[in-house]
Amino acid sequence: ETYSSFTRLFLPRYKRPEVDEISNLSTAIVIDQHRLGGNARSTLGTATDINALLRLLFSRFAAPHIGYGNAYSFNDPAGMCPDCEGIGRIITLNTENALGREKSLNEGAILLPGFNPGSYYWKTYAESGFFDNDKKLRDYSPEEWQLLVNAKPQKVALNYQDTDFNATYEGLAVRFMRQNVKTEKETSKLGAKRMALFSTTAACPDCGGKRYNQKVLESRLNGYSIHDLTTLQLDNLLQVLEGFTDPRSRPIVDSIRERVSNLIDIGLGYMDLSRETPTLSGGESQRVKMVKHLSSSLTGLLYIFDEPSIGLHPRDVHRLNELLVRLRDKGNTVLVVEHDPDVIKIGDHIVDMGPKAGSGGGRIMYSGGYEGLLTSDTLTARHLGKKTRLNLSPRTAKGFIQSGVSSLHNLKNVRLRVPLGALTVVTGVAGSGKSTLVHRVFAREHPEAVLIDQSPVQANSRSNPATFTDIMTSIRNAFAEANGAPAGLFSYNPTEPARPAREPASSN
Structure with missing residues (x-):
């Protein structure tokens, strides 16, 4: 029950363990802030199994009746729009970015990753017998272009690594869609970047972006189609469900x-x-995972949460606390890694680590109830008793910088006006539009702004804090000056040889 009904279809079936008894062993479930991920077919409704319940509801009580629950699924051929196959968007290959019209196949005209000349995918096209491999793509006839881009799957004879075999030839756009869009695999960050670079997207003209076929959209319950309900804001959906009184x-x-x-x-x-x-x-992913487990009937589990209050407004922290307590009261053990004082307060048992960070930490400084923590002499206890001083003399603005009026997402014709030379805080409950206003509107209109967010640092295995912050440049230069050697000698990412060449051995 810890997985959605869709995921459970793909889980392996294990035989019963060859033991007589397993006791005092709780199943541990870690609910962290890793994003839920998924692909275009995964939604909040499918992830929480609410869509599965809606399908069941409509299959039994909607009119006209069109079939069982799968008939109301945009991930099933019975319910999906036949044109976009349940995605709601028509995603096509951007041939301007994917193909170099001034090149031939032999010159690397296919710019998609993995299609460099000599590769397996490249041979599928170059050795298909359909094309003159030295002909520029700009000189292709309409028939050749259609064959290169949109041809349906067919078998061709290939030789790869001295092996003859039959391979499947399909147009580049067809292959791209199959590998990146019409797939159940989770979209990786690299895959998302590839999609953004090599694809164009538009709402499906057949279903209008609704994902479902016409039969599903015409089947209604209390005047609503299943699409209508899944696109209502959740607080509005709850009100609508009050009217389902059968x-x-x-x-x-x-x-x-x-x-x-x-x-x-x-x-x-x-x-x-x-x-x-x-x-x-x-943070949103973590909260969705929490709700999934709140709806589970399993008990006796060990839940581990990693800082669930991050990004939450104080109002929502209290709601979080209520859900944590509900999980505990269902007969589960709940372990929370947390800094927020309001979350610490609700703990039945508190473990305070310290005394400091890094090499100065690693010890348990306190273990017990909250009242005992307050009287202990730990950094956490001192912080809990400390009052933050108010800014009684805010700085005078040296001018203002502002964004244009925006109605993006849930914004209501607002603009952000920021005083120069001052510290401005934008606050509000989760979902009120803070990130949209600051990141999606203000920052984009002011590219000179330095954006510091919580996204991972884009680096590689050779990067560390010293190289990323450019501290290593000063260190290398200092060593180079002291030793009369090039700075590259002191780098493991050298532009010059990292080791000086050995003197040739003497002939004497």
């Missing part, structure tokens, strides 16, 4: 309402069930 549907509706209420209680009421999971932040 006693026969009550058990299903109550289950849906419980899960929607949990999402709202955890501060996600601004979302809708159609929100794609790859777009969720780490």
Whole structure:
């Protein structure tokens, strides 16, 4: 029950363990801030199994009746739009970026990753027998271009690494869609970048971006289609569900309402069930995972949370606390790694690590209840008793810089006006539009701004804090000056030889 119904279909089936008894061993479930990930077919509704309940509800009580629950799924051929195959968007290969029209196949005209001349994928096209490999793409006839880009799958004879075999030839756009869009695999960061560079996206003209086929959209319950319900903001959806009063549907509706209420209680009421999971932040992903487990009937589990309050407004922290307590009261053990004082307060047992960070830490400084922590002499205890001083003399602005009026996402014709030479804080409950206003509007209109966010540093295995902050440059220069040697000698990422060449051996 810790996985969605869709995921459970792919889990392996294990035989019973060859033991007589397993006791006092709790199943540990770590709920961290790793993003849920997924692909275009994964939404908030599918991740929380609310969509599964909605499909069940519609399959039993909607009219006209069109079939079982799978008939109301945009991930099933019975329910998906046949044109976009349930994605809601038409994603096509951007041939301007993917193909170099001034080159031939032999010159590397296919610019997609993995298609360099001599590679397996390149041979699929170059040795298909369909093209003159020295002919510039700009000189292709319409028939040749169609064959290169949009041809349907067919078999061709290939020789790769001295082995003859039949391979599947398909147009580049067809292959790109199959490998990057029409897949159940999770989209990686690299895959997302590739998609952004080599694809163009538009709303599906057949379903209007709704994902479902016409039969599903015409099947209604209380005047709503399943698409209507999944695109309502969650707090509005909860109100609509109050109108589903048929006693026969009550058990299903109550289950849906419980899960929607949990999402709202955890501060996600601004979302809708159609929100794609790859777009969720780490904090949002963690809260969605928490709600999934709140709806589980399993007990006796060990839940481990990694700083669940990050990014939450104080109002939402109290809601988080209520959910943590509910998990505990269901008969589970809950372990939370946390800094927020309001979360620390609700602990039945508190372990304070210290005394400092890094090499100065690693010891348990206190273990016990909250009242005992307050009287201990740890850094945490001192912080809990410390009051933050108010800024009673704010700086006078030296001018203002502002954004244009925006209605992006949930913004309501607002602009951000920031005083120069001062410290400005933008606050508000989760989902109120803070990040949209600052990151998506203000920062984009002012590219001169230095944006410091929580996204991972884009570096490689050779990078460390000293190289990233450029401290190593000063260190290398100092060593170079002291030793009369080039600075590259003191770098493991050298532009000059890292080791001086040995003197040739004497002939004497």
